[in-house]
Amino acid sequence: MADSDEVARPQVSNRDLAEVHDQLVAWLAGRLPDGADPQISELSIPATNGMSSETLLFDASWTEDGAERTERCVVRMRPAAEAKPVFPTYDLDKQYRVMTLVGERCGIPVPKLLWNEPGEEALGAPFFVMRRADGAAPPDVMPYTIDSWLLKADAAEQRRLQEASVAIVADIHQIETTPDEIAFLQLEQPGDTPMRRHLNDLKAFYEWGMEGHPVPLLDRGFAWLEENFPEDTGDDVISWGDARIGNILYVDFTPTAVLDWEMAAVGPRELDLAWMVFIHDFFQDIATRYGGLPGIPNLLRREDVYGQYASLTGHTPKNTQYFEVYAAIRHGVVMARIAHRQAFFGERVMPENLDETVLHRTLIEAMLAGTYWDDLPAADAGTAEAPEAAE
Incomplete structure (x- = not known):
């Protein structure tokens, strides 16, 4: 096999996930109607794919119109500059716009987009939230050609x-x-x-x-x-x-x-x-x-x-x-x-x-x-x- 440092999954973030969790809860409370009382699960990182934008998974629940609502969510955010990002720029708003355009114009299954936050105040970086879809992708690490x-x-x-x-x-x-x-x-x-x-x-x-x-x-x-x-x-x-x-x-x-x-x-x-x-x-x-x-x-x-x-x-x-x-x-x-x-x-x-x-x-x-x-x-x-x- 190749050297492990060539095929192992690199570290993708140096953020404090507990801090991001609390920031997301506060941000959701500001986006949802009064009394929604949002709660989210512990954040997790996808294990097998994606090494550029930071991707976090969580479940969210809140009260809306007197009923309990839940969503399985994915947040995509710009990596921190001090984490030596893969790409020089991360235009999250562009990603949100192209996904919206493609989803509206053709029948391919683009994830349901829930919220877009172009500012940096909430998490220190722009991000958007989308509904987590069912299914699995062929893994990058280890490659799907080796075990999948x-x-x-x-x-x-x-x-x-x-x-x-x-x-x-x-x-x-x-x-x-x-x-x-x-x-x-x-x-x-x-x-x-x-x-x-x-x-x-x-x-x-x-x-x-x-x-x-x-x-x-x-x-x-x-x-x-x-x-x-x-x-x-x-x-x-x-x-x-x-x-x-x-x-x-x-x-x-x-x-x-x-x-x-x-x-x-x-x-x-x-x-x-x-x-x-x-x-x-x-x-x-x-x-x-x-x-x-x-x-x-x-x-x-x-x-x-x-x-x-x-x-x-x-x-x-x-x-x-x-x-x-x-x-x-x-x-x-x-x-x-x-x-x-x-x-x-x-x-x-x-x-x-x-x-x-x-x-x-x-x-x-x-x-x-x-x-x-x-x-x-x-x-x-x-x-x-x-x-x-x-x-």
Whole structure:
């Protein structure tokens, strides 16, 4: 197996949860009608997914119109600056707005939003509260390719989950909006297209996150992305940003909630599609390379994801190699930043070779060498084609 500090769940908060509990009770009392007398359970942190925004779980009860009301709640809040956050900015209001928009415009199961608090007075940071949905996500730690309910499922169940997940991405991308309605999702970096702004935003994140200690492999990756930037990145849509099965809750392999919208932006369709494919490759590589295990090799294969998407939307994904490299570099920046957080919390020692902060470095090296796709079907080499008939 890989070193434990590479695959163990990093610490995500240094807040006093008892203090946050009392602050939440006081805040709820101010939001609810007089006499509501809100009570909440002890706060807990999700154990297997999510390492950027702080996520807390609790049950709340109060009196409303003479009746007792209860809610199973999730609070998402901006991490404290002194906790060395993963990302440089956390726009919780943007997340709340995009979840509202998506929930109103298409049928995917976005969690019910309960309250939005853009100020910092209550908890010291902006936050919002949503209803906790039933279901479970395939875990990140340990990866679902090593041990999980999804690994133990049969092929038909895995296929059902995959197809429902790809359909979610397709539904998001087919939401019709005006430029004004999604202006808040446009990234603020310079660039003449959303994809150029996306790349410049990723570069800015990298420069901030490495704190003056660049990762040579990622530098090479950014050079490749510039040299191979596509002439045509297609039409732009609402990009979920963190489109992966680990951000979806399922009951009986059917999605019940689509989570984690902090990376949402305007951009090409392939941003989400390649991210979904690559993140599974990443977890599959952990299982096979580091664990000597079979993983789930038939899940989220390129030809299946890209082909189903084309069948659902009429859009044939293109430049898929480029967007998969982009996903790998993007994930590499996140992993390297998480390594800085782990060192800050005393969970690891930073290596002399900073390439070692990127767990999937061998995958990136193969991509940059052009050998990563050697064993893939010809249709995957640059443009995926829709299947002749749906299975």
